[in-house]
Every structure is written in C-alpha cells, then in structure tokens.
Amino acid sequence: MKNFKQIIANKIAEIAELSEQNLITYIEIPKDIKNGDYSFPCFRLAKELKKAPPIIANEIKEKLDEKSNEMPEIEKIEVVGGYLNFFINKDELTKEILQQVTNIETSEKSKVGNGKNIVIDYSSPNIAKPFHIGHLRSTVIGGALYNIYKYLGYNVTGINHLGDYGTQFGKLIEGYKLWGNEYNIEKDPINELTKIYIRINEACKQDEQILENCRNNFKKLEEGDKYCTEIWEKFRSLSLKEFQKVYDLLGSKFDSWNGEAFYSDKMPEIIDILDRTGKLIESQGAKIIDLEDKGINTPCIIEKSNGSTTYATRDLAAILYRARTYDFDKALYLTSYEQTLHFKQVFEVAKLLGIDEKYTKGLEHVSFGMILLPTGKMSTRGGNVIKLEELLNEAITRAKDVIEQKNPELENKEEVAKKVGIGAVIFNDLSASRIKDEVFEWDAILNFQGETGPYLQYTYVRTKSVLEKAEYLPKMEEIDTKKLQDEYSQNIIKLLYNFENTLIQVTEKNEPSILSRYLIELAKAYSSFYNENKIIVEDKDVQNARVYLTYVVGKVLKEGANLLGIEMPEKM
C-alpha cells in the first residue's frame, strides 16, 4: 500500500532541506475535500525562513511542479493562503485502495503486531454473584481489543481473572453446610447462592460463632481441606456454567480462566521478594509498601493485620506469573475507573519484583466509565441489578418485534433477531469513549435507528442485496476506476484507505470506539452513495465499478463489525 503522506513528505524534505520525519507529522488531512487530499501548512516554517507563509507555499509549489514527473501520484498542487494543498490522482488512489481491500485477508496488516505478546485481563466476574450489566463493558471492550490486536498480528492471550477467592467463600461454604438442602443450587445456582450469601451474612451479624466458622472454612479452603475444596469447586463450576450462557450470546472467548484462587499458593513468593527489598514495612500491624515518594500518597497494603492477603498481592502474583508464562510486551487490565488507584499502586510495587523493565512498562490499566441506573449506582446487595442475560434476551425480543414489523417474510428470524439484538447492545457499549459513564436506559440501548449496531448491519445487508441482484462479481482488473470519481464514491474510497490506520489507532489508545465511529462513517458514506447512485444500470462499465465498490464496502463493514464482536446477518 502506498503511503501518500510519506511520498509528499519525502519531496518537500528534498526541497526545503528539512527532515522527512518532522514533515510527515506536519502534513494533515483537510476536513473539506475541496482543500485536497493532503495539506501542508507553511505557517510553522515562516519564522525560521523569515518569510510570509503564502510566499513559502508558492516557492515550494514551484519547485515541486518541476519535479512533477517524479510524483505521478500527485494530480495537482494548490496554494490557498499559507496552505499547500495536494490532490492525489483519483485514478491511482482508487486502484490502489480497491487492490488493497480486495486482498484484505492477506494484506501486510499482520506485520504491525510483529508477533508481540499481549495479555488482556477482561470480564473477570465474581463467582456466585449475578453477572450483571456492570460486567458488560469489560467483557465487550476487552473482547474487541482482543480481536483487533490479533487481527494486526499480535499474539494475544485473553484471561478471565475470575473473582473466585476470598473470605466470602468461607461464608458460602458455611451457609451451604447449614441449609444447603433448602436451596436448589443445581437448578438456579447464582440466585440460590446469592440467597444463601445474604442469609449467612445476617446470621454472622447475630452469632459470633458462625462468623468464626466462616473464617475457619476459608482457612481450611486455603489449606486444601477436601470437603471445603469440593464445595468450592462445585460453586465455581456451577457459576461458570451460568456465565457461559452469556459468553455464548456475546461470543466471548478466553484462553485462560485462571482466577484469583489460582494465585493463592503464589503469594508467599511475592511477600518474600518484597521483604528482601527492604521496602516492606510494618504499619498498624499490616505489611505495607509506602509510595509517598512515587507521588502516591496512599500506601499499598500487601498483608492485612490479620495475616490475610489483599487484591494487590494477588495482582502482583499474577503479574509475576504472566511475565514468566506469557513474556508479555503489554498487559492490559480492563476494569472501571473505580480501580484507578489500585492499579497505580500495584504497577508501582511491581517495579520491586525484580522483573525486566519491559514487563513493568507494559502494564496498563484500560479503565472505563460506569454503568449507572437512572436511580443511581447498582448494588448486588440492594438487589437493584439488571442481569446481563436478561438484557440480552430483551434485546433479542425487541429485535424480533422489529423484524415482524419490517420484514415478516424473513427466514431464520430467530437467528437474525439474535444477531441484531446483541449487535445493538455491543455497539451501544463500544460507540462512546471508554471513559464516559453510561446511564442505563432500555430505550437508549435497544434503539435500532441512527448510529447503532443495526444501522451497520442494515447497510451491510444492503450491500449483499445489491450483489445478489447483480448476480455476478466483476473482476478487479476489469474495473474502470474512472467511473468512481464522483464525490460519493471518492468519499468511500478515502474511508477504505483509512481502515488499517484506524485499527492501529485503536491499539495505540486501547479505544475500540475509534473503530465504531469509523464503521458508522463508512456506512453513512455508502448509504449516501446508494441513494444518489443507481448501481444496477445499463452502462456495464458503470455497473461493474459500482458493484465492485459495493462488494469491498461490505467486506470492510463485516470485517470491522466482527472485530467489535458484532455478527452480520446476510438479510434482515
């Protein structure tokens, strides 16, 4: 793929005797098409050359014009004010892009990641607790990043760092011991376990002995007691079965399910390492690392006064394990911004573990905003949670209603409703920047109009419909790209050119919404094109060109949506 920016920078560098590296960062893409495909603002050269920007622009243009035979890609250069505007030869550009998109599966994209190792820690729900809409963002954003890194040739490991450890299991075991036969946890594990959990908490408040038993259970669990371990494993596997229903709906996949419990025997080593650095100090009976000199005025607690470990210790053990096991270049943690301080502390303490700088530099907390209910924050104890399964099923039901209304003759309504409903939910979560909070409202999430998942799907379905009508796909070599020089086609061409670059931007910022916005732009551009241009026409050259453009747009829309975790129906 030709890099037009590079070509322009290269030529200006020769003339202005400046470094190509600098110039390339100056070159920008004008918002308005009439200002060309690329633009070089000469203002910043004005000072050192001691000339007015328009004069500089004119001088560069003159010299560039002399070399025009060296740059067949450039059609013309215009000076507007202090700007030097470059117009790329449309024919050249169009051919280049169609070629690239045609071979999208085998393009050079895989070189970008260069086999670097990326570890993504996402979803990570708590065992025996409801899987609610608060877990959606981690699952969906993490999943999208997983797909995109992989697509760009990174070697990605997805980890579901389950919350399957902690004193609450001592309580659950006690509750199960006492009243296990009263609850049908096989049938409805999470709801029943939640009931037991609430009940045992009440009991603990009233009876100190029960609380003591709970503590003992957890201790026994840690020591590998057979009975406790068996019950714990039962809770874990029953919960996972429940979670799997949601993961199946969302299409989430993980390479590792090692949760907190997995690191339970790996924490003594962490404490030992930290101890030997001399930075692990006693404070109010707890073992802490002071981070004041690192600009973090809250110390990191490694071991509590009662001798139990903390989330921080477990995360440190995970870092050490992952560095050894996956040799990661980047390790991403997908959680809400509530945990910002926690990860700041952990990443700082990780520098004391004696691991290579590569690892500590690769740690990154990818934080996102919270999902709030119109009434405020969700809370499991308060009982005001919306379960993910419930949301997804509602989405499917609503999608089915729309299908009945718009296209009652459609085959596979169930399957399409699933893709559309889930697609709407996923896209809704990926369309705004991560950091934004989201107030949960059914009508907003399950809206199928405007900038939504179903809009992308609908546009894709239209491309398929056109291809079906055309009955054949012309060969790339037979396309007369001159037939694609209208404003609408060119708009699409330019967007297609940006596809790979968009994906790279996503990984640079760990921000899948950049891809979401891009796909909306592409779908809009195609919809305008579709409305303004008849595609199946008398003139076969025109038809071939437009059908082919339709084909590649469909291809990119589908590829892009799949990367976000959204499936495309062929009809809807």
Added chain:
RNA sequence: GGGUCAAUAGCUCAGUUGGAUAGAGCACACGCCUUCUAAGCGUGGGGUCGGGAGUUCGAAUCUCUCUUGGCCCA
C-alpha cells in the same frame, strides 16, 4: 482534606499529534418508496466548546487558575 477523571447543540456524543467556516445521532419541522431492503436518504432551525488568564501566526485541543460533577483514599 488529598488524589484523579470529566464538562462541546434541548439530550447522547465525535472532533486524528494545535490549523482553514466546531460536526454527527436522537428529538423537532419539512421533503423523498410503480426501479438495488425507508432499520434508509436529503433539507432546516439550534453553540459564550463550563468561567477567566496565558503560550502561539493560529486554541474546543497546550499551561495556570477558578466553578460544577463522578470516582478513589488502610
């Protein structure tokens, strides 16, 4: 109190490392289906880019400060 993130149209949000006249969707009004899916397309109204100061040829974007709100703090 300390730290941190945010504030752009009535609502939800874009705005690529500072660049040309700040853009979408929803909502509202109007127009477009005897021809490729109207879950669509087009037109229109609507802005003190939270306030102020600064840096710069140029600031929604960078710096400082203030205001409001979210989140975190053994």
